[in-house]
Amino acid sequence: KQEVTQIPAALSVPEGENLVLNCSFTDSAIYNLQWFRQDPGKGLTSLLLIQSSQREQTSGRLNASLDKSSGRSTLYIAASQPGDSATYLCAVRLGTNAGKSTFGDGTTLTVKP
């Protein structure tokens, strides 16, 4: 059974700092991995999708990397802003059943002005 872990559960940084969020998974036979952002009481917003054949994806100040062999993905946020404050979740799709996604519990980020 695929397990997805996100550490730390919470992170607080001053504005302008570069930061890295971590996502670990136990089964490396993944199809793809997706990073989401969730604001309190809201639905999820897709940030980046990395296919299993890719090493990284970039969108603006965000860069996500994938290392299947070690079972890890990182989300790098450059020059953090207070508006980046939210919970960030990763979700992994297995290659054997791509319809099922397994989510981590998320990292709650607070960026202080």
Place this chain on the structure above:
Amino acid sequence: DGGITQSPKYLFRKEGQNVTLSCEQNLNHDAMYWYRQDPGQGLRLIYYSQIVNDFQKGDIAEGYSVSREKKESFPLTVTSAQKNPTAFYLCASSGTYTDTQYFGPGTRLTVL
């Protein structure tokens, strides 16, 4: 505007009642999903559907039922058999099973 709508935003259920949560998408996506989120936790998959008239159980399907009679609609019924239904319910869709998932705004269900 293209997107996913969920209704109602808030729903209150009495013990022993069945309630149905609505999910509609106009993205022309084939795949649709229902997730449950409890406080401080990630999402757990309830049911998912790849095409019309076909759906599969996710990890926590007991006490829930779904139908997929139309491509754009995937309603979820929370039955009285679900012993702890208070949670935040999220519907999502994707072009195919392997594409990016897009989420609706969610329905918060509370049992009175």
